[in-house]
Amino acid sequence: MENEKAWRYLGLAAKAGRIASGEFQTENAIKKGAGKAVIIASDASENSKKKFLNMCSFYKVPVFVMSDKETLGHRIGREVRTSAAITDENLAAAFVKIMREEDPEN
Numbered sequence: 001m002e003n004e005k006a007w008r009y010l011g012l013a014a015k016a017g018r019i020a021s022g023e024f025q026t027e028n029a030i031k032k033g034a035g036k037a038v039i040i041a042s043d044a045s046e047n048s049k050k051k052f053l054n055m056c057s058f059y060k061v062p063v064f065v066m067s068d069k070e071t072l073g074h075r076i077g078r079e080v081r082t083s084a085a086i087t088d089e090n091l092a093a094a095f096v097k098i099m100r101e102e103d104p105e106n
Contacts, residue, residue, distance in 0.1 A: 003102045007075050009095040010039065010086065014076035018088035021076055023048065026083040030059050035085030036092030037062045041069040044082045052083055062096045
């Protein structure tokens with residue numbers, strides 16, 4: 001079971017309008033420095049995962065691979081989504097803290 005508390009922070013960010021979702025918006029948020037934490041669906045294509053993992057590594061943005069496209073989209077109030085970036089620094093910090101407590105290797 002994935003961390004429900006982390007999903008709540010993601011939902012709060014979405015309700016506050018502090019989420020960039022979909023590959024194009026997520027990529028733009030990362031490159032512009034607005035993306036503070038990135039979530040990639042585990043069932044995203046290997047090419048998409050590699051692209052975002054490399055990009056996040058280059059721009060030093062925490063990135064997490066979790067759940068699936070349908071769940072990620074549902075949790076942020078959208079249709080199917082491959083990726084999303086939290087653009088609020090405080091919500092992203094809380095999300096990252098929870099995710100790292102759950103899996104310290106991330």
